[in-house]
Amino acid sequence: MKYELDNIYCVDCYEAIKDIPDKSIDLIITDPPYLIENTRAGGHNDFTEGGKKSIQHMNDELAEGRFTESVRGDVLFPELVRVMKAINLYVWCNGKQIPMYLDYFVKEQDCTFDILIWHKTNAMPLFNNKYLTDKEYCLYFRKGGYCAPQSYEDAKTVWDMPINATDKKRFNHCTIKPLSIIETLVRNSTTGGGTILDPFAGSGTTAVAAKNLGRHYIGFEIDEKWAMIARNRLNNTQADGQITFITM
16 A cells, blocks of 8 residues: 555554655654553552542553553564664653563664653652653654754754643643654654654644655654544644634
8 A cells, every 4th residue: 555645644654654665765763651560559549649540541642542562573674674764763661661672672773762752841749759850752764764854943852841631631642742842852863854754643742743844744643533533633723823613
């Protein structure tokens, strides 16, 4: 199947990516499922603070949405390398997955890398025997890929900002990333007209960032619910990035 630019496709990325031509993608930004082996919160009673969802409720959402099964790197990673013009990849992950990504992209592919961090300034309260879940990792792998931040702010590797509750509520996606962060990555690592692939498109944040900044995008999403939300979100994205309405 030929995948046209500027579309979100409801497909299994492990199969769909095989139809992407060699060296046709300028940048990949993606947020695959994390490796979460235990979604039962331990220690203190499951509670809410100020009406916020509890940690256990959030963990249940992750499990129900198939966000805990990790990525099948042995299948996907070689395909990611094949389709990129030069290795230029941002991938969100949790701490347990970092060794897997480093083993493949640094040890096997000889990429340089950075670890970027979203520091959540309003993280949920902690439980016994556990640090706050107040950060998420975005690994950046490059081997000849374009990276040229144009400002001090864009060159930062730590983003201090709250959990984006408004977007979570609006698009109903429990792992949605802040649009401003994704737009920074797009600005830093593509030029106008470049093509960005997101194999795990979710609610479409990467595609929205690409559209806002005049880049092309291809998004794969296996769940029809999220693919529909992403398409609706894109259809209602104005030039300034604001959302006028969402139909579900």
